[in-house]
Amino acid sequence: xxxxxxxxxxxxxxxxxxxxxxxxxxxxxxxxxxxxxxxxxxxxxxxxxxxxxxxxxxxxxxxxxxxxxxxxxxxxxxxxxxxxxxxxxxxxxxxxxxxxxxxxxxxxxxxxxxxxxxxxxxxxxxxxxxxxxxxxxxxxxxxxxxxxxxxxxxxxxxxxxxxxxxxxxxxxxxxxxxxxxxxxxx
Amino acid sequence: xxxxxxxxxxxxxxxxxxxxxxxxxxxxxxxxxxxxxxxxxxxxxxxxxxxxxxxxxxxxxxxxxxxxxxxxxxxxxxxxxxxxxxxxxxxxxxxxxxxxxxxxxxxxxxxxxxxxxxxxxxxxxxxxxxxxxxxxxxxxxxxxxxxxxxxxxxxxxxxxxxxxxxxxxxxxxxxxxxxxxxxxxx
Numbered sequence: 001x002x003x004x005x006x007x008x009x010x011x012x013x014x015x016x017x018x019x020x021x022x023x024x025x026x027x028x029x030x031x032x033x034x035x036x037x038x039x040x041x042x043x044x045x046x047x048x049x050x051x052x053x054x055x056x057x058x059x060x061x062x063x064x065x066x067x068x069x070x071x072x073x074x075x076x077x078x079x080x081x082x083x084x085x086x087x088x089x090x091x092x093x094x095x096x097x098x099x100x101x102x103x104x105x106x107x108x109x110x111x112x113x114x115x116x117x118x119x120x121x122x123x124x125x126x127x128x129x130x131x132x133x134x135x136x137x138x139x140x141x142x143x144x145x146x147x148x149x150x151x152x153x154x155x156x157x158x159x160x161x162x163x164x165x166x167x168x169x170x171x172x173x174x175x176x177x178x179x180x181x182x183x184x185x186x
Numbered sequence: 187x188x189x190x191x192x193x194x195x196x197x198x199x200x201x202x203x204x205x206x207x208x209x210x211x212x213x214x215x216x217x218x219x220x221x222x223x224x225x226x227x228x229x230x231x232x233x234x235x236x237x238x239x240x241x242x243x244x245x246x247x248x249x250x251x252x253x254x255x256x257x258x259x260x261x262x263x264x265x266x267x268x269x270x271x272x273x274x275x276x277x278x279x280x281x282x283x284x285x286x287x288x289x290x291x292x293x294x295x296x297x298x299x300x301x302x303x304x305x306x307x308x309x310x311x312x313x314x315x316x317x318x319x320x321x322x323x324x325x326x327x328x329x330x331x332x333x334x335x336x337x338x339x340x341x342x343x344x345x346x347x348x349x350x351x352x353x354x355x356x357x358x359x360x361x362x363x364x365x366x367x368x369x370x371x372x
Contacts, residue, residue, distance in 0.1 A: 049279050049280050050280055053284075074265070075265055076265035079268040080268075082262070082266075083260075083262065083269070083271060086273045087272045087276030087279065089269070090235055090274060090277045093273065097236040105231075
């Protein structure tokens, strides 16, 4: 199972690709890629959104994920920044939808508790645990990429939990987890 | 000159196509098309955004406008609704950008004062003036389509005013309007 996490931002949009590699003996999380798409500062809003859309589309085509995981957002400093963030989020959702990739959304609390085990965890704790779960020597940079990896991990953990319970993860959005995929890493 | 106005909404996104037809003797505004794209209520957010994107893309391909005009938004009831509106606005801007169509943004006050001559005009006054300026027998329905026509008219009026002043409308976004058009005021 491969998950593409997206952390939308008005300045930087992070992404991270995480595989769940399963063998008969164990399952483990493997980081396949991470990165950050920076907004073109000089360009118009439309050109900046087009840039994010093209970059995300290229990464999704490259990594062919089974699912896209993205943060739910309910709050913002003010309506203007919420609108700007919404614009980026809109094109990110569209990029996934255009390729027919199922999308799952997770609230910030859920992401933190899934990665750290504690919903009110600090940003640094999340980054530390992301590095640990993925066996990385360093905390992923920039922070937006680490956040995107956290979102992807949250999705895999959620899917695993639901699979154990015999439930389909995110009804109608995901194939069964690791159905015929023992050891099928990239 | 043909302008495609878009009025983004979380439920309905209106659009309207207005031509500025000019002869040696007069120039007049002509409504070529109007419509409303309704959100698919049952679908996921991504599927709904994809629907809006596909519909707008099809209309832009059909009408081949010289410019897209869209409302600037600075306020909202709350951050959540601003984010939802931003998502729709993001895919609308992307649809125009993908086709390389210049985009102009106008504040609500500017649109009202351009159409009615008064920035604090009521919605009904704007709709009445839209119908009058376009010589329509009835006020365009739904209201979202009328609003989109108002945005398109605002862009044409602004371009005309700037042309009279010898200025390029919206630097770097539009070709000069009516460079050799002395006396072509509305």
